[in-house]
Amino acid sequence: MPSTLIPPPHAPAASPGPAAEAPPVRLSLPPAGDHPRAVDGVWWPRSKDAAAELPGLIAAVDERLGEMTLRVGLHVDAWSDIPHRIPAPGRAVRVGWFRAMDPERVTLIVRGQKDVTLRVIPPEASAESAEAALAGSAASHGATSAGSA
Structure with missing residues (x-):
């Protein structure tokens, strides 16, 4: 199955008029049950x-794997504005630092599922190098490139 860019869930408009749609999540992740490696996929966030x-990442992983993300772990010094919990449909996902x-x-x-580990491409990475990493991840699990947005 191909890896794809998964659009985030739509947020309600803050004011009257059409809501601006968030850009798709830049993620390469094989389908559920196909995670035999130390790193399961690649994610290219737009910021730290x-x-x-x-x-958006939680929604994309939930959609891709067909299950709910319960917790996220990340390095405390690699990110800014790290919350304790992230709201998700029907739950709050705990964030560990x-x-x-x-x-x-x-x-x-x-x-x-077993834990899902994603390699994070730095937001400031060039589109060329990030797309190569996304495509390489997709190729390593027999899928097509996730592309870019």
Whole structure:
């Protein structure tokens, strides 16, 4: 199955008029049950603001794997504005902050799955290098490139 860019859930408009749609999450992740590696996929966030980036990532992983993310772990010094919890449909996802964790990784605890570890491409990475990493991840699990947005 191909890896895809998954659009985040639509947020209600803050004011009358059409709501601006958030850009898709830049994620390469194989389907559920196909995670035999130390790093399961690649994520290219648009910023280091965990509060802004994690809701879209959680929604994308939930959609891709068909299960709910219960917890997210990340390196405390690699991110700004790290909340204790992220609101998600029907729950609040706990966020753990760690210093012993690789700053270039994010780990998600997903119900019914083994831990999902994503390599984080720095937001400031060039589109060329980030797209190559996303495509390489997709190719390593027999899928097509996630592309870019």
